[in-house]
Amino acid sequence: MQIRFFAEAPLSTRCFLWLRSILTPYDRIASALPGRGRILDLGSGHGLLALALAVGSDKREIIGIDHDAERVRLAEAAALRLPTSSRPRFEVGDLKESLGSFASASLDGIAMIDILHYFDPRDQQLLISEAARVVAPSGVLVVREIDSDAGLKAAANRLYERLATGIGFTRSTGATLSFRGAREWTSLMESAGFIVRSLPGGAAFFADVLFAAQKRL
Numbered sequence: 076m077q078i079r080f081f082a083e084a085p086l087s088t089r090c091f092l093w094l095r096s097i098l099t100p101y102d103r104i105a106s107a108l109p110g111r112g113r114i115l116d117l118g119s120g121h122g123l124l125a126l127a128l129a130v131g132s133d134k135r136e137i138i139g140i141d142h143d144a145e146r147v148r149l150a151e152a153a154a155l156r157l158p159t160s161s162r163p164r165f166e167v168g169d170l171k172e173s174l175g176s177f178a179s180a181s182l183d184g185i186a187m188i189d190i191l192h193y194f195d196p197r198d199q200q201l202l203i204s205e206a207a208r209v210v211a212p213s214g215v216l217v218v219r220e221i222d223s224d225a226g227l228k229a230a231a232n233r234l235y236e237r238l239a240t241g242i243g244f245t246r247s248t249g250a251t252l253s254f255r256g257a258r259e260w261t262s263l264m265e266s267a268g269f270i271v272r273s274l275p276g277g278a279a280f281f282a283d284v285l286f287a288a289q290k291r292l
Contacts (some may be wrong), residue, residue: 076127080153088149092121095121098278099219100285101127104188107217107274107287111135112183116163117170118190122150125163129154132165138162140173177209185210188219192236192252199253200263207267207290216269216288224256225282232282257284264288
């Protein structure tokens with residue numbers, strides 16, 4: 076469990092990361108991404124996925140980008156505790172601008188875990204289109220999002236997101252949350268040039284769906 080690398084983090088942060096690690100299948104997400112090559116974790120937060128990627132393979136070059144400087148600082152400190160020389164690199168940056176700065180076909184994999192619903196529908200489409208541009212042919216985009224058509228489970232997700240945002244554990248730069256149904260997420264990625272398969276995305280009482288999208292040749 077990656078929270079062992081956060082010994083110097085405040086207790087409240089470690090409790091949040093413990094809960095986050097229970098609700099998010101980081102090992103499953105990591106296994107859906109290429110085992111080698113250049114991997115971008117967009118919206119990397121405290122770096123839990125980036126750390127799992129590094130532990131899983133020393134043949135990955137991992138870049139984590141997040142808009143929250145404090146979370147990036149904690150992620151960098153945690154990376155220093157990794158028992159490997161292949162450590163993730165973390166940066167503070169605007170997510171849209173940072174993704175747009177990568178050259179076409181320059182990445183082998185991209186992860187967008189629980190970030191798209193913080194953007195309005197137009198920006199969601201832009202981020203997925205940009206991901207299609209910067210990922211190499213046969214590269215992989217992995218997205219975890221809420222299936223807004225999943226009834227009570229989706230309502231539980233919405234409550235969790237609003238609580239996390241309200242108490243400051245999730246620092247959204249936007250004023251609203253924009254959710255879509257699983258079919259709509261799939262259609263959006265397919266329209267951008269991906270072949271999409273869906274996997275279980277987390278706790279059984281939530282409506283999280285993991286989309287593993289491979290770029291068409």
